[in-house]
Amino acid sequence: MGDLVISADFGTSGVKVGVVDESLTLLARTTETYPMHLAPGGIAEQAPDDLWQGFVRAVRRLAEELPDLQTRVNVIVFSSQLCGVICADESGAALRPCLTWLDKRAAETGQSLVGGFPTVAGYGAFKLARWLRIANGAPAKNGMDPTAKILWVMQNEADVFARTRWLLDVKDWLIHRATGVFTTSSESANLTWLMDTRKGREGWSETLSRMTGIGLDKMPEIVDGEAVVDRLSARAADELGLRADTVVLGGTSDVTAAALGSGEVEDGALHVSAATSLWIAGFMPGRVLNVASSYATISSSLSYRPLLVASQENAGSAMEWAVRMSGGKTEGEALAGAFDDMGTPQADDPYFLPWLAGERVPVDNEAVRGAFHGLALHHDARAIRRAAVEGVALNLRWAYDKVSRERGVLTNRPLRMVGGVAANAAFAQTVADALDREVHVGGARHAGVLGAATLAASYQGWAQNAFEAAARLRHQTTATYTPNPQRVDALAHRNARLEKIRRHVVRSYQ
Structure with missing residues (x-):
């Protein structure tokens, strides 16, 4: 062999x-x-x-x-x-x-x-x-x-x-x-x-x-x-x-490959995969269905173990669009360099709804579209980019607030994040601040490759099964992001305002 x-x-x-x-x-x-x-x-x-x-x-x-x-x-x-x-x-x-x-x-x-x-x-x-x-x-x-x-x-x-x-x-x-x-x-x-x-x-x-x-x-x-x-x-x-x-x-x-690659294989342990789109996922002990917020478990390929998936249509795609529209350039799926110079966040920064291709969770509406709210003459390209990063992070919070209330979900541990966009430090830090959770990033760009490889662990004699092998990946952290208390408070305040804006925009498409 x-x-x-x-x-x-x-x-x-x-x-x-x-x-x-x-x-x-x-x-x-x-x-x-x-x-x-x-x-x-x-x-x-x-x-x-x-x-x-x-x-x-x-x-x-x-x-x-x-x-x-x-x-x-x-x-x-x-x-x-x-x-x-x-x-x-x-x-x-x-x-x-x-x-x-x-x-x-x-x-x-x-x-x-x-x-x-x-x-x-x-x-x-x-x-x-x-x-x-x-x-x-x-x-x-x-x-x-x-x-x-x-x-x-x-x-x-x-x-x-x-x-x-x-x-x-x-x-x-x-x-x-x-x-x-x-x-x-x-x-x-x-x-x-x-x-x-x-x-x-x-x-x-x-x-x-x-x-x-x-x-x-x-x-x-x-x-x-x-x-x-x-x-x-x-x-x-x-x-x-x-x-x-x-x-x-x-x-x-x-x-499922991303879930295994995140290393979060306990029941109720969530992770976030952020790439072109974004999803929150985690294995659960039984089927979960939330019709109102448009997410559920699917039957995973490992002994039909239920895997909760709450998918959002836009993440890296929306951030890349905002960079291009503001005259910047992106390099690779991690959007390297795109947000290195965003300036200091301001209280009157515009709000960004990243629904450029509709949305799924927690509102399933493929017709809804994105928007900037509160644009002023003094807002420049850096303000647009700040809004884009913040908007995607707060859109994640919108879904995460729903999913994290499910019975059995573990919320007392750092949040693992994988996917190409997870490797972007500006975005990962903003997620930590938006969720007020410590964020750990592992093999962000190749979590799917590593996760799929764990399926071979039993055949190869590396572990008893894929879950045992995948659990080792949880300890392979390449970057840690701790919430900044000042930004946590500021984003909580902006999120409260954004919730009102969001309701009005969604209603306009119904």
Whole structure:
């Protein structure tokens, strides 16, 4: 057996690939980008083979850095973005580009799917009750969940759907491309809203299949993230330059990988992942559902353990936009240098609502849009940037105040933060001040890679399971941010004012 693991975290714009050893140290890492096709009407597509070729390039590059990679790598683990739909034929060939999580063309289809009489918040009451009972949630009205996308293909590309043998998420297709086997993980299955997530009943639901009109015959087997799917096919091994006996595991989603990479694996221990978007997440002892604030647990790929996820649409994306609009430049996903010179916060700084692409938590409204409030003639580029950092941090507080009230959530410990934007010192300090919590940042930019690698710990003999291995990552802190009492008080005062502004703006879009 080899002593190394290749871990790949497939995001929206690129794949991060790392070589990890028994101590969960990244011996080498690289990132390869791939294109996204955006078009009017909410279209956001990617060619599945572009993602695979990005992975191939990354592994070949890592082999140049580690010449003995071929003989030492024993396992490959994938994690990826969720809510993609890839229509594949019997052989696994993609019949059309992937409808990514960003694709909103199925909004009208989604509204029709969930609607009905009597209506509750846009949902048919009887449909909603059934979904909540069985799946602990329901498809989003904005059409971004796979359910609406699948129906859109059925209705608008009937010839493609007729030739479709498998409906796959991004990771599922990549695992097939590597092994020839068709599988999925429970997170992907959960978010099709065709899965029963009740304890002891986990699996595809015939009831939800009948309700949506989507047959389960096109759905792959749900496997655990730590399970061995198969070994590399001869074709994939040749492309990657690896041994054909290299094992490929069931893998996981980006949210579960980030949770493992944060090291926070106790029940109720929350972490924040801040990148293009932002989410608060943490493992819980049972299912959680907060309809009013639009968050819930999903079924994670590790023994169906519930993972609470409260996702916000805009974080790094909104901060980067504000920097560009104020004439600045950003470097990398950590926005390096963008906020080094913001000047001193002022009492009359403008307020910023970072809803540039709608919002999910704690208000699910894809139509709501961002705003600056209180702009004056004397406000300059530095004031705009201060507002952007503060606005994203206080938007996080808006959601965190809701989530932290859930029964069993641990609030008496430092908050772990991962994700590329977490590596930005100005933002991390502002979060500490906004939440009045000590913030610890670990392997911010590669938490997903490290987290996914823990799935191989049991197979490799590094630990009994992924959770035991991931717990070690909690102690790998690279930066600590302590709340500044003066800024804590100032941000608390500004947050109280912002709450009133926020209510009025949200109401204007309802």
